[in-house]
Amino acid sequence: MIKAILVLIEVFMITYILGILLVIGxxxxxxxVHEFLLPWLPGSIIGMVLLFGVFVIFGDRLVRWVKEGAELFIRYLPLFFVPVTVGVLQYEHLVSWFGLAFFALLFISSLFVMLFVAIMMDRKAGDSTCG
Known part of the structure; x- marks a missing residue:
C-alpha cells in the first residue's frame, strides 16, 4: 500500500518536473534563436511559438504535462511579485515623479485587457451550444 502511494507521488512529481522543464527548455x-537568428523578436515569444508548434504536432499528452507544470507555477504566482514590490519601494522617488503617468498607464492597459477578455469570452459563449 505504501509502495503504491510512493509510486503515485513519484509519477505526479515527474509530471510536474517534466512540465516545468519543457517550459524552461x-x-x-x-x-x-533570438540571440543568433531573430534579434528583433523577444526570445520568450519565440519559445512560446515553438512550444505551440510542438503541441500541434505531438498532441494531448505533452499539453497535459505542461499544463500541470504551469498550474504549479500559477499556484505560487504571488510569491514571484514580492521582489518586484520591494524593488518599487526601493525607488519611491521615481514613483513619486512618474507616479501619475505610471498609474494612468496601468489603468489604461488594464482597461484594454478587460475589454479583450470580455470580447473573447463573449465569442466563446456564442460558439458554445447547450443541450
Whole structure:
C-alpha cells in the first residue's frame, strides 16, 4: 500500500518536473534563436511559438504535462511579485515623479485587457451550444 502511494507521488512529481522543464527548455531555445537568428523578436515569444508548434504536432499528452507544470507555477504566482514590490519601494522617488503617468498607464492597459477578455469570452459563449 505504501509502495503504491510512493509510486503515485513519484509519477505526479515527474509530471510536474517534466512540465516545468519543457517550459524552461523552450524558453531557453527561444532565447538562443533570438540571440543568433531573430534579434528583433523577444526570445520568450519565440519559445512560446515553438512550444505551440510542438503541441500541434505531438498532441494531448505533452499539453497535459505542461499544463500541470504551469498550474504549479500559477499556484505560487504571488510569491514571484514580492521582489518586484520591494524593488518599487526601493525607488519611491521615481514613483513619486512618474507616479501619475505610471498609474494612468496601468489603468489604461488594464482597461484594454478587460475589454479583450470580455470580447473573447463573449465569442466563446456564442460558439458554445447547450443541450
Amino acid at each position: 523552450f524558453y531557453l531555445l527561444g532565447e538562443t
